[in-house]
């Protein structure tokens with residue numbers, strides 16, 4: 031049905047239009063009955079429906095309907111599986127249609143800057159490429175049911191401490207390369223119906239009134255077509271927000287801010303056309319939902335629970351395994367730790383789901399008749415040692431063939447609203463793991479956490495299985511993986527450092543409450559650990575399997591990549607083990623041109639492939655100029671110098687199997703203005719100025735060569751005798767200093783040269 035939205039707007043009063051730009055209540059937009067505009071509902075998100083029909087809140091405290099809790103983003107990102115993201119999104123989209131929800135508030139795509147961020151469990155990755163691709167697929171899935179998404183929290187919202195006011199201070203380059211691309215990719219590939227702006231400031235300006243963010247970048251550069259809503263309560267100056275491109279205020283201010291909009295339009299300080307634009311963007315999305323309802327949609331909680339189990343089996347990451355896994359059916363096993371009975375499977379806050387049912391590993395094992403005994407060992411909700419429980423755990427471990435310890439972070443440690451203080455598991459758990467390891471070599475640690483933890487006992491564990499916050503089907507999924515019904519195939523979407531202090535944001539997290547400086551710049555996650563050649567516990571992309579894969583036949587393009595074309599890279603991957611499995615093939619690129627300040631390598635492709643034993647598949651990747659580029663602040667654009675780039679293919683960021691080189695040629699010219707501060711080295715590095723300055727240098731050398739006796743010695747003394755030192759000094763010499771050494775005549779020539787070089791460069 032085609033709606034004439036402009037006509038509807040022309041029939042709205044000023045008050046109705048202002049009213050349309052804020053919520054009626056916590057979860058509804060406003061209706062205008064006489065014009066056929068209904069009050070549509072939005073709901074959290076992202077990994078299940080938190081539809082509140084009674085008391086409303088945005089902290090996950092009040093009741094919501096029974097729904098299915100899927101694995102949180104920390105887990106789903108580890109699947110490295112875009113199809114899984116699509117399927118999960120699609121399932122959620124159907125649930126929304128069945129529950130009459132027009133927008134699902136997700137995905138949350140903020141970058142994991144520090145392992146301490148309380149909301150890391152809801153976020154995808156430390157890597158913007160992975161986060162962007164996974165978010166796109168999720169959005170496409172949800173929106174395939176004509177339900178909108180709200181990609182959040184835009185932008186640079188990477189901590190919970192003072193999240194509502196703190197200013198994230200960062201360079202344009204870090205913003206563009208690390209913190210924006212996940213949003214950018216998803217906007218360009220999947221057009222989320224809405225984007226949710228964050229609470230925080232960016233370099234001193236609130237996201238909700240930041241025109242650069244909400245209009246210049248989001249709409250003008252990336253082509254976003256939907257509407258921008260606030261995070262709940264994120265409005266600062268409402269009128270400035272309208273001008274900046276903020277459309278909808280949630281949950282609304284009871285009409286207070288609407289009145290300001292009305293007043294400023296009336297007194298002429300706010301252009302009514304800007305208000306009309308906002309209303310038009312909101313109504314387009316409202317009607318795209320209203321006019322595309324799906325009466326056939328059902329919310330089948332049982333069927334979706336089974337999907338939650340299946341998804342989680344694809345997400346869990348096998349971190350270590352000396353061969354103890356998969357467990358043999360019939361082996362005498364003890365499960366230790368209360369998470370075996372009461373798994374931690376979701377985080378706290380606005381994403382909290384009232385789960386339709388929750389499966390535990392223990393009840394699953396019992397229902398399958400496995401030879402499993404159970405000792406509580408430690409509680410699921412606090413750090414409390416218990417000597418009797420410890421003794422029972424040790425005895426049971428001794429009496430068994432293997433001990434599976436279900437460890438994790440209690441709910442209170444990890445939630446929206448605050449950050450973690452450290453990266454540790456509760457002491458009672460660490461102690462128990464160490465003690466059990468001393469009496470039973472076959473210990474398997476199963477982890478339930480939303481963000482990396484320190485694992486001082488890692489070398490003593492025979493196997494470690496990271497389930498993350500795996501959703502309500504986590505227990506069944508754990509069972510399937512432990513006993514080899516499913517082969518683990520997750521890979522880490524984040525680095526596990528050995529200790530918190532190794533993390534690049536350590537000295538600047540979470541800031542002083544007013545400002546947080548992203549001083550590490552682009553060196554986030556593996557970009558930092560790689561550059562520092564720093565040992566980590568588990569690297570980005572790491573993940574084991576019950577089978578093995580072998581890479582061969584890397585085929586690189588013979589043609590040169592340029593600013594406009596794209597090239598293909600293919601590689602063969604073979605399952606050389608005995609069990610079917612899924613491998614995540616990862617492609618990284620590396621700049622070989624000596625460009626300053628570039629990461630050692632960056633992820634630019636990944637693909638998950640299913641392989642039967644002995645089977646080989648060819649995986650294809652496409653590379654474009656953007657994949658090789660960094661954000662050049664001077665140019666105000668993406669840039670890669672012409673030259674050579676290495677393509678690295680591997681199983682993890684620290685397990686590269688094959689490498690090869692490709693060539694790139696760009697037509698982009700970097701801006702270059704010559705003045706007194708320009709150094710000889712800079713001039714020699716630029717193709718336009720190099721010949722002129724090279725000639726000048728040669729003339730000077732010849733002049734020095736013709737010097738005799740004391741005069742020549744004097745110059746040599748002044749400049750140093752080593753050729754390398756001489757060269758280094760000359761390259762670092764600004765033109766103004768050269769002029770002051772060389773006397774009036776040369777100074778005048780240099781002045782003249784500056785003018786002609788700028789002319790040659792096309793500078794005005």
Ligand code: BGC
Nearest residue numbers: 074087088089135261262380
């Ligand atoms: C969160 C959002 C959430 C909103 C509504 C806020 O506190 O930051 O992610 O969508 O509440 O519950």
